[in-house]
Amino acid sequence: MQELALVxxxxxxxxxxxxxxxxxxxxxxxxxxxxxxxxxRYERQVLGTALRLLGRNLEDxxxxxxxxxxxxxxxxxxxxxxxxxxxxxxxxxxxxxxxxLRVRIRKPAVQLEGTEHRSYAxxxxxxxxxxxxxxxxxxxxxxxxxxxxxxxxxxxxxGIATKEVARILGTSEVTVRCHISSARVKIRKFVDRQSxxxx
Amino acid sequence: xxxxxxxxxxxxxVENDLSDxxxxxxxxxxxxxxxxxxxxxxxxxSQAMLKGLRREPFDDAIFADVRSQVIGRVSNVRPPxxxxxxxxxxxxxxxxxxxxxxxPAAPVGLPAVTAYIGPGPAFPTPRTTAPRQASQIAKMxxxxxxxxxxxxxxxxxxxxxxxxxxxxxxxxxxxEPLVVKLLTNDPEVVIYWLVDQNGG
Ligand SMILES: [Zn+2]
Numbered sequence: 001m002q003e004l005a006l007v008x009x010x011x012x013x014x015x016x017x018x019x020x021x022x023x024x025x026x027x028x029x030x031x032x033x034x035x036x037x038x039x040x041r042y043e044r045q046v047l048g049t050a051l052r053l054l055g056r057n058l059e060d061x062x063x064x065x066x067x068x069x070x071x072x073x074x075x076x077x078x079x080x081x082x083x084x085x086x087x088x089x090x091x092x093x094x095x096x097x098x099x100x101l102r103v104r105i106r107k108p109a110v111q112l113e114g115t116e117h118r119s120y121a122x123x124x125x126x127x128x129x130x131x132x133x134x135x136x137x138x139x140x141x142x143x144x145x146x147x148x149x150x151x152x153x154x155x156x157x158x159g160i161a162t163k164e165v166a167r168i169l170g171t172s173e174v175t176v177r178c179h180i181s182s183a184r185v186k187i188r189k190f191v192d193r194q195s196x197x198x199x
Numbered sequence: 200x201x202x203x204x205x206x207x208x209x210x211x212x213v214e215n216d217l218s219d220x221x222x223x224x225x226x227x228x229x230x231x232x233x234x235x236x237x238x239x240x241x242x243x244x245s246q247a248m249l250k251g252l253r254r255e256p257f258d259d260a261i262f263a264d265v266r267s268q269v270i271g272r273v274s275n276v277r278p279p280x281x282x283x284x285x286x287x288x289x290x291x292x293x294x295x296x297x298x299x300x301x302x303p304a305a306p307v308g309l310p311a312v313t314a315y316i317g318p319g320p321a322f323p324t325p326r327t328t329a330p331r332q333a334s335q336i337a338k339m340x341x342x343x344x345x346x347x348x349x350x351x352x353x354x355x356x357x358x359x360x361x362x363x364x365x366x367x368x369x370x371x372x373x374x375e376p377l378v379v380k381l382l383t384n385d386p387e388v389v390i391y392w393l394v395d396q397n398g399g
Pocket of ligand 1: 202205228
């Protein structure tokens with residue numbers, strides 16, 4: 001949990017952050033309900049990020065989210081509740097997904113039939129076009145390097161400032177800008193190629 | 200700078216990720232270059248599609264599943280910091296058992312052995328109600344699980360000191376089980392170990 005100490009210094013807390021500080025304090029003292037509330041607050045962030053980093057494999061994303069929250073629980077005592085831990089969670093999510101991707105390279109995951117592109121809102125026919133676009137973007141994300149993908153997901157999908165993305169990824173702002181711009185160009189070219197093919 | 204070199208700048212430009220000076224340079228180029236204007240328009244489109252992922256719907260059951268798995272696992276877990284003390288305590292128990300078996304036959308009384316685990320400075324001064332018999336106290340310092348017959352020395356390394364304090368009362372000794380109380384730095388972690396007088 002040393003890495004948490006590297007994450008930005010605490011700023012003046014607003015109301016939701018104060019609530020979070022209290023939740024973390026309660027969770028530290030073994031209050032499972034408080035820990036569950038923290039999970040509820042951050043599950044969308046963690047699962048969504050994992051899904052985009054891992055390539056729309058829901059089971060893997062769920063597995064990653066579990067690992068992230070278990071790491072959070074293990075590190076609770078060392079967690080400084082007065083410091084932002086959103087960044088810490090992003091960092092752990094990126095690290096967990098990176099480790100999973102490396103294992104996947106060594107031992108390719110066996111995809112169960114129908115699980116990889118399953119709609120997360122079953123039966124929503126009217127969302128078909130949107131769903132196709134989503135799949136197109138996931139395919140485009142697959143063309144990126146691991147670093148480009150992480151930088152793009154954090155900047156463009158999570159809306160985190162470039163400076164903070166650099167902190168989370170443990171790299172320089174200049175490097176993040178390079179990764180973000182090359183990733184955007186690759187996405188644009190991939191989408192363009194696919195659109196031409198369909199015409 | 201040619202158009203290819205402008206591509207990555209335009210990719211930052213469309214999301215307002217450029218400095219003012221860089222923005223001016225890109226805008227000037229776009230005014231004169233149709234290809235780059237098209238490229239910028241395409242980028243805005245693909246960026247909009249990319250951001251469409253933010254609206255990707257998730258079934259609540261997915262979150263419920265993750266939550267229940269995590270809560271199920273952490274509910275059965277001791278608070279953090281427990282593992283290293285558990286290892287230290289296990290070593291201590293093994294050592295205490297060995298010590299008990301090889302104890303001198305001479306009067307060893309107080310049916311309670313108090314063991315303390317933790318860094319030197321926090322070590323509590325042992326109190327005995329029978330100072331005269333304190334000479335019966337056997338000290339042993341363990342470092343990395345190896346017994347050394349020298350007195351307790353301050354060190355941050357894993358160290359357990361066992362104090363076996365004696366008060367002669369042979370009857371009590373043979374009729375009651377020996378109680379080993381293991382204190383750790385964590386006030387919530389206190390381990391009691393009952394030792395059968397017949398060598399258990
Ligand atoms: Zn141009």
